[in-house]
Amino acid sequence: MSAIAKPRNAPSPAARVDDLDWSRIEAELDSHGVGLTGPLLAPEDCVALAGLYPDGSRFRSRIVMARHGFGSGEYQYFANPLPEPIASLRPAVYARLAPIANRWNEALGIAQRYPATLDGFLTLCHQAGQTRPTPLLLKYGAGDYNCLHQDLYGDLFFPFQMVILLSQPGSDFTGGEFTLVEQRPRMQSRPEVVPLAQGEAAIFAVQHRPVQGTRGTYRVNLRHGVSRVRSGERYTTGLIFHDAK
Numbered sequence: 001m002s003a004i005a006k007p008r009n010a011p012s013p014a015a016r017v018d019d020l021d022w023s024r025i026e027a028e029l030d031s032h033g034v035g036l037t038g039p040l041l042a043p044e045d046c047v048a049l050a051g052l053y054p055d056g057s058r059f060r061s062r063i064v065m066a067r068h069g070f071g072s073g074e075y076q077y078f079a080n081p082l083p084e085p086i087a088s089l090r091p092a093v094y095a096r097l098a099p100i101a102n103r104w105n106e107a108l109g110i111a112q113r114y115p116a117t118l119d120g121f122l123t124l125c126h127q128a129g130q131t132r133p134t135p136l137l138l139k140y141g142a143g144d145y146n147c148l149h150q151d152l153y154g155d156l157f158f159p160f161q162m163v164i165l166l167s168q169p170g171s172d173f174t175g176g177e178f179t180l181v182e183q184r185p186r187m188q189s190r191p192e193v194v195p196l197a198q199g200e201a202a203i204f205a206v207q208h209r210p211v212q213g214t215r216g217t218y219r220v221n222l223r224h225g226v227s228r229v230r231s232g233e234r235y236t237t238g239l240i241f242h243d244a245k
């Protein structure tokens with residue numbers, strides 16, 4: 001085998017998830033509401049996934065953000081069956097996050113608990129009438145941005161989601177930073193800009209996170225978005241675990 005050949009046993013997406021530093025990610029989630037995975041997808045996987053964008057048969061719907069006041073740029077929700085590596089990553093990442101989600105809800109006094117497997121959770125979604133898949137592929141050109149928002153698609157939601165940067169910052173695009181804003185009770189909002197590498201993911205709180213105060217645990221509200229892309233094209237893929245109404 002030549003030095004540049006692709007290794008025959010490239011790790012599967014689920015194996016890559018197992019190799020992540022989950023104790024660090026959990027600590028980052030607990031202290032900031034967002035954790036970085038480090039390298040997750042290889043550049044060629046990123047390029048292949050972004051390359052699905054023009055293939056309408058892969059998607060169930062397309063949203064032009066400006067039409068809804070969501071920002072500028074567009075995205076498409078994948079149709080079932082979800083493509084690889086999304087199909088494998090979604091249950092593998094869910095299984096790691098479900099215990100953290102349950103611990104957070106316990107701390108916040110929220111009754112909802114999450115099954116250990118994504119299949120178990122999706123059964124609950126489907127029973128609640130949330131049956132449409134939510135993983136999506138986003139495409140931004142120069143001048144595009146994504147307004148601060150929360151990805152809630154019905155009453156039932158999983159408290160974490162993940163976004164993977166598919167383009168190479170600095171060469172494929174400039175600007176376009178993934179950003180979270182925390183709204184704290186009776187305090188001014190706090191921005192957090194998340195520096196992602198190509199193939200790296202951010203895992204973050206969908207709606208709120210628990211913060212330990214002097215008088216017990218309180219809830220901090222989070223929204224996320226993307227600052228203006230200054231040049232080039234930026235693709236991301238979003239893994240949301242709850243299905244949509």
Ligand SMILES: O=C(O)CCC(=O)C(=O)O
Nearest residue numbers: 138151163178226236238
């Ligand atoms: O493009 C991004 O970095 C963020 C996309 C987004 O809003 C999401 O994945 O939910």
Ligand SMILES: [Fe+2]
Nearest residue numbers: 149150151224
């Ligand atoms: Fe989002």
